[in-house]
Amino acid sequence: MTIDPLKDFPGYALRRASVATMQRLAGGLQVLDLRASEASILLVIEANPGITQSEIGRLLDIAGANMAPLMRRLHDRDLVERNAVDGRSQALHLSPAGRALSAKARRIFRAHEDELLKKIPPADRAPFLKNLQALYSDPTD
Amino acid sequence: MTIDPLKDFPGYALRRASVATMQRLAGGLQVLDLRASEASILLVIEANPGITQSEIGRLLDIAGANMAPLMRRLHDRDLVERNAVDGRSQALHLSPAGRALSAKARRIFRAHEDELLKKIPPADRAPFLKNLQALYSDPTD
DNA sequence: TATTGTTATACTCTATAACTATA
DNA sequence: TATAGTTATAGAGTATAACAATA
Numbered sequence: 001m002t003i004d005p006l007k008d009f010p011g012y013a014l015r016r017a018s019v020a021t022m023q024r025l026a027g028g029l030q031v032l033d034l035r036a037s038e039a040s041i042l043l044v045i046e047a048n049p050g051i052t053q054s055e056i057g058r059l060l061d062i063a064g065a066n067m068a069p070l071m072r073r074l075h076d077r078d079l080v081e082r083n084a085v086d087g088r089s090q091a092l093h094l095s096p097a098g099r100a101l102s103a104k105a106r107r108i109f110r111a112h113e114d115e116l117l118k119k120i121p122p123a124d125r126a127p128f129l130k131n132l133q134a135l136y137s138d139p140t141d
Numbered sequence: 142m143t144i145d146p147l148k149d150f151p152g153y154a155l156r157r158a159s160v161a162t163m164q165r166l167a168g169g170l171q172v173l174d175l176r177a178s179e180a181s182i183l184l185v186i187e188a189n190p191g192i193t194q195s196e197i198g199r200l201l202d203i204a205g206a207n208m209a210p211l212m213r214r215l216h217d218r219d220l221v222e223r224n225a226v227d228g229r230s231q232a233l234h235l236s237p238a239g240r241a242l243s244a245k246a247r248r249i250f251r252a253h254e255d256e257l258l259k260k261i262p263p264a265d266r267a268p269f270l271k272n273l274q275a276l277y278s279d280p281t282d
Numbered sequence: 283t284a285t286t287g288t289t290a291t292a293c294t295c296t297a298t299a300a301c302t303a304t305a
Numbered sequence: 306t307a308t309a310g311t312t313a314t315a316g317a318g319t320a321t322a323a324c325a326a327t328a
Contacts, residue, residue, distance in 0.1 A: 005188040013273035018159030020277040047146040087327045088286040119275045124268050132154035134260045136161040228304045229309040
């Protein structure tokens, strides 16, 4: 039998779980022609009308250089409207089409999270989430 | 204040935690000029002398097409020896240099996992690992 | 000086298709 | 027919450097 020397490493399990989970989410979002990052941005704009691109980047930990092509794609599809607030920042809002698509994306997110939670015993769910959050929000990570 | 509509999604927390953790591991392995995938392969070969490339791929969930360049790099650096067992499979073993590097990589893995575990309350650690494993080994994921 | 937004570029991981050779 | 290994290629996320315009 093959020995897996990584099996009991939580970091390894974390990565495997993340990849498997993201693949499932990407598959669900495919019918909307949205990537997970794009769908996330739509939800963030909907929850924060008038937010700027750089604020989204800080919230989702996406570098400015990588936000630009993502936002351009959403703008080119007329999902997001940009209104200049000063010479360099733009207030972002969802267009009607963006709101419709965001609602569909949110349903896919919800179904996806429900699927995921089915595999975690109810008593473990709250600490599981809290521990994951600690792993990425702790600055000493 | 900015609202984060994704904050309580475990799938989102899983991804953020995985990315943050992998970046830290990659930084640690940099001094060995190893990527996380390459270091993992070294540990697997060490634990399973004579294993084949396709068996490693199945264990780590790396597609054959992606194993080829990884193995070539390890072989080019004289870390891994390949001995034909039949016309298409090769038994893999670590070279002395490969064993030395693998030992160093394992110490970096260990230190990295210890850092990670520091952020998880001791009582949560076993279920945390088990739940992560369930997320990627469950075929219905 | 610092920030916003952009372009260009490169690396890594993942994925598919197509192929050779062997079992 | 199925498997092992390879090549080529493409999509996606992440990273740095450099830049223009603005605060």
